[in-house]
Amino acid sequence: MKRVLIICGTGIATSTVVAIKVKDHLAAVGIPAVVEQGKVMDLVRGEVNADLIVATTDVPESVTIPVVRALALITGFGEESVFEEIDSHLA
Numbered sequence: 001m002k003r004v005l006i007i008c009g010t011g012i013a014t015s016t017v018v019a020i021k022v023k024d025h026l027a028a029v030g031i032p033a034v035v036e037q038g039k040v041m042d043l044v045r046g047e048v049n050a051d052l053i054v055a056t057t058d059v060p061e062s063v064t065i066p067v068v069r070a071l072a073l074i075t076g077f078g079e080e081s082v083f084e085e086i087d088s089h090l091a
Contacts, residue, residue, distance in 0.1 A: 002033040002090045005050035006070075007057065011039030014056040018073045022054055025083050031090050052089045054082075 004022060008015035015037040023035045040055075042048065043063050053059060053067045056074060068085045072078035 002031070002052065003050045004033050004035045004052045004054060004086075004090070005042075005048065005065075006035060006037045007040055007043065007053055007055040007059065008037075009040055009057050011037050011042070014074055015039075018054060018056060018070050021073050021079075022070075022086065025086070026090070029087060031087065033090060052086065054086060 006015045006019040006022060008018070019035050019037050026033050026035070040057050040059065043053075043060055048063070048065060050065055053063065053065050054070045055067055056070050059067050066089050068082060068089065070082055072082045
């Protein structure tokens with residue numbers, strides 16, 4: 001099963017909104033995945049166990065896991081292209 005890490009600045013506010021949308025989307029398209037939340041400092045510390053990072057904030061360049069920018073899931077503009085990118089990494 002794939003692991004998706006939702007990252008925002010503090011791991012509380014925007015990551016919660018994005019995590020719900022990503023979980024709902026993955027369930028709707030039948031992609032099994034564990035979706036967890038975290039903060040950007042988790043990445044700096046190297047505490048990452050994921051196949052994909054979906055982020056609403058900047059991610060350090062040292063991170064080698066694929067990253068999808070997810071600000072569109074907060075604003076509501078361009079959500080479909082974000083979901084398509086997520087699907088392409090997890091398929």
